[in-house]
Amino acid sequence: MNRTPTIAGWLSALFMGLGQWYNRQYAKAVLFMAVYATGLYVAFAVLPPYLKGLISLGDKGVHLEKVGKISRLVPGDHSIFMMINGVLALLVLLVIVFLYVLNIRDAVTVGRRRTQGQDSSKLNNGLFPWLLLAIPFLGVLFFTVMPIVFTSLIAFTNYSSPNHIPAKNLVDWVGFSTFHNLFNMTGWSDTFVGVLTWTIIWAILATVTCYFGGILVALLISQQGVKFKGFWRTLFIIPYAIPQFVSLLIMRNMLNEQFGPINQYFRAFGLGGLPWLNDPFWAKVSVIVVNMWIGIPVTMVLVMGILTTIPRDLYEAADVDGASQWMKFRNITMPFILFATAPILISQFVGNINNFNVIYLLTGGGPATVNYNNAGETDLLVTWLFKLTIDFKQYNIAAAVAILIFLFIATAAILLFRRTKSYQEEDMIQ
Known part of the structure; x- marks a missing residue:
């Protein structure tokens, strides 16, 4: 039994692009590696504060702080902005996960075709449709799906006048209380x-x-x-x-x-x-x-x-x-x-x-x-x-x-x- 698809899949699971490199698709491998490195940095260095904000929706709104004898208005957390940023961060994380799964699937599929004797140069053509679909896919995700998710999440908060309107007041999660x-x-x-x-x-x-x-x-x-x-x-x-x-x-x-x-x-x-x-x-x-x-x-x-x-x-x-x-x-x-x-x-x-x-x-x-x-x-x-x-x-x-x-x-x-x-x-x- 030929082990090429299995090896390619495990290599891609270990690090995006390794399976493609093993399948001798070097340009695709470099692209996946660059995406993976960027995704790791974004997932662990950029997104966590936004995801945390989505959970907490802030700790303190706009408030007065007294410095000496002078009181000044101090900016606080804006729950709605934190929710929007958190939803965007969640969608970005899902895109990274989607690309990770796609990378494994691509490595296994190409590995199977290699075992069938197909020309390696022809196997690269499968990436072209994905590149063309990437822009409309991201457009639908961030301009259609994101507003729908954001609107749906609002229903599970107490975001309403007069007591829960940012930036003065924070918004809290209330579960199904609104319904x-x-x-x-x-x-x-x-x-x-x-x-x-x-x-x-x-x-x-x-x-x-x-x-x-x-x-x-x-x-x-x-x-x-x-x-x-x-x-x-x-x-x-x-x-x-x-x-x-x-x-x-x-x-x-x-x-x-x-x-x-x-x-x-x-x-x-x-x-x-x-x-x-x-x-x-x-x-x-x-x-x-x-x-x-x-x-x-x-x-x-x-x-x-x-x-x-x-x-x-x-x-x-x-x-x-x-x-x-x-x-x-x-x-x-x-x-x-x-x-x-x-x-x-x-x-x-x-x-x-x-x-x-x-x-x-x-x-x-x-x-x-x-x-x-x-x-x-x-x-x-x-x-x-x-x-x-x-x-x-x-x-x-x-x-x-x-x-x-x-x-x-x-x-x-x-x-x-x-x-x-x-x-x-x-x-x-x-």
């Missing part, structure tokens, strides 16, 4: 349940109305007797072409209870105006209708493209069998549309759960209510999270809500997507 308060303290739990309920209702209604509204408009435009199809397509796509925040701010002014044009038209005909954005019921109706105005064109464009791909033979066969328009829609048109748009439908549902723009720009989460803690009647979880962070500085509660949003969306998206026919057929093909 306990969110689910058990009346003020927080009632708000969370109420906002979550409206978020789910909103996501379902916003998705269903835009989806089936888009299908209806696409079918109407695609009818053979309809003239000027290009004009109608252009007309319905204009709301989507205009920047969303512009449309929402215009609609907010139009729905103003006192000065909005819509209520002025009502009054001109002798009708009383409606509190579109000031009444809980009408505010919810308003955001759903305005969202339809913005979202229907997206589905319409998708469906119109799908309708052109449905074989005409199916409709001709249905006509021969005497099928009605409803039967053709139910058995031919709708299955084709669902098969092609089911993943997009799920994406729209997930997007509506986090639809910050429509709610925040149209109602600001209002109208206000005394039943909720720092939230309004139309606030979604994402807008409530924004208020908790920006307006009220309840960072730990906001982080806990963010984790729950992620878990809910990820679970719902995975379960719904796996039940779609397009996913099941793709899985069968593979």
Whole structure:
């Protein structure tokens, strides 16, 4: 039995690069040795203070010290900066460990190929893809993973106003206390349940109305007797072409209870105006209708493209069998549309759960209510999270809500997507 892979693996485990040197890959060996030497210095000389700070989150904040008869302000530990630096240090340590494992795996793999008689010069090509992927990998790690980890850790601290805001005050680890308060303290739990309920209702209604509204408009435009199809397509796509925040701010002014044009038209005909954005019921109706105005064109464009791909033979066969328009829609048109748009439908549902723009720009989460803690009647979880962070500085509660949003969306998206026919057929093909 050839021992080359085993020897190369143990040499790389002893010191990064030795296995590559044993495999006669000298350039790669020097690179791994340099990385290992740098990694050892960073791991034992640079990172320990930051990792210790991540555990302790500081010993003393900004404070006054008396020197003689003079008191001076002395800088202290900043818990949040220490947490950020600690998370970065932890990620750097994980990168070093990853490179160490990669070095062993590479040495063993190349050793096995050598035993098979492959040319040593060709074995060096395996490093090139890793070098190309290194920059995007590090970018994702430090600009995507790091903020997610940092936000998640905030949920396990008492980082909130007024008593635990650095730099004057320190932040402490509190375990699952934040989640306990969110689910058990009346003020927080009632708000969370109420906002979550409206978020789910909103996501379902916003998705269903835009989806089936888009299908209806696409079918109407695609009818053979309809003239000027290009004009109608252009007309319905204009709301989507205009920047969303512009449309929402215009609609907010139009729905103003006192000065909005819509209520002025009502009054001109002798009708009383409606509190579109000031009444809980009408505010919810308003955001759903305005969202339809913005979202229907997206589905319409998708469906119109799908309708052109449905074989005409199916409709001709249905006509021969005497099928009605409803039967053709139910058995031919709708299955084709669902098969092609089911993943997009799920994406729209997930997007509506986090639809910050429509709610925040149209109602600001209002109208206000005394039943909720720092939230309004139309606030979604994402807008409530924004208020908790920006307006009220309840960072730990906001982080806990963010984790729950992620878990809910990820679970719902995975379960719904796996039940779609397009996913099941793709899985069968593979």
